[in-house]
Amino acid sequence: QQQVKQSPQSLIVQKGGIPIINCAYENTAFDYFPWYQQFPGKGPALLIAIRPDVSEKKEGRFTISFNKSAKQFSLHIMDSQPGDSATYFCAATPGSNYKLTFGKGTLLTVNP
Amino acid sequence: ETGVTQTPRHLVMGMTNKKSLKCEQHLGHNAMYWYKQSAKKPLELMFVYSLEERVENNSVPSRFSPECPNSSHLFLHLHTLQPEDSALYLCASSQEAGNTGELFFGEGSRLTVL
DSSP, X not given: OOOEEEEOSEEEEETTOOOEEEEEEOOTTOOBXXXXXXXXXXXXXXXXXEOTTOSEEEETTEEEEEXXXXXXXXXXXXXXXXXXXXXXXXXXXXXXXGGOEEOOOEEEEEEO | OOSEXXXXXXXXXXXXXXEEEEEEEOSOOSXXXXXEEOTTSOOEEEEEEETTEEEEEOSOOTTXXXXXXXXXXXXXXXXXXXXGGOEEEEEEEESOSSSOOOOEEOOOEEEEEO
């Protein structure tokens, strides 16, 4: 019940495309859903996060869509750029950082 | 120095060696974490400290021994490791451990066990 299932494992898009990364969970106690971005040789960094009281959150070119009934959430990257090439991790927690569960990650490549 | 700093960045050790990983945070946070990152696996939480007290230990083998002498420093002592322990070890900090909020990660220590 603590798992977060993330797909796809890898994704290649052209510059300007809209990559979509999906995550699904089972634990209905999860109430905070962050996305982390990791560049090669760097640690993950928080990109955007959402709570289940809203269905969508936008920050610049990054949007989280949240479907509470389906227990799914996804990350959309508008007008993707080569600099967005990184590994993206979704995560979820029932209310504390020490119970944060991560997905396996998606390696995104944006070709010029 | 800002953020979360980890040393060494790379470490190669034999199975009988003893070594330590060091983490330092300059953010004034109260919580610090050790994570293990292996290819194609989710980030695995190993240890959590809140105000220098260990609050979480996710069934980590005793060959990994954490130490948190103060709220700014965290160590991971390694001894008699196995080749499957080869991974990237990430340190992170946050304002608190008991609620939600941004985790700030270091760049990691890449460990290879021969």
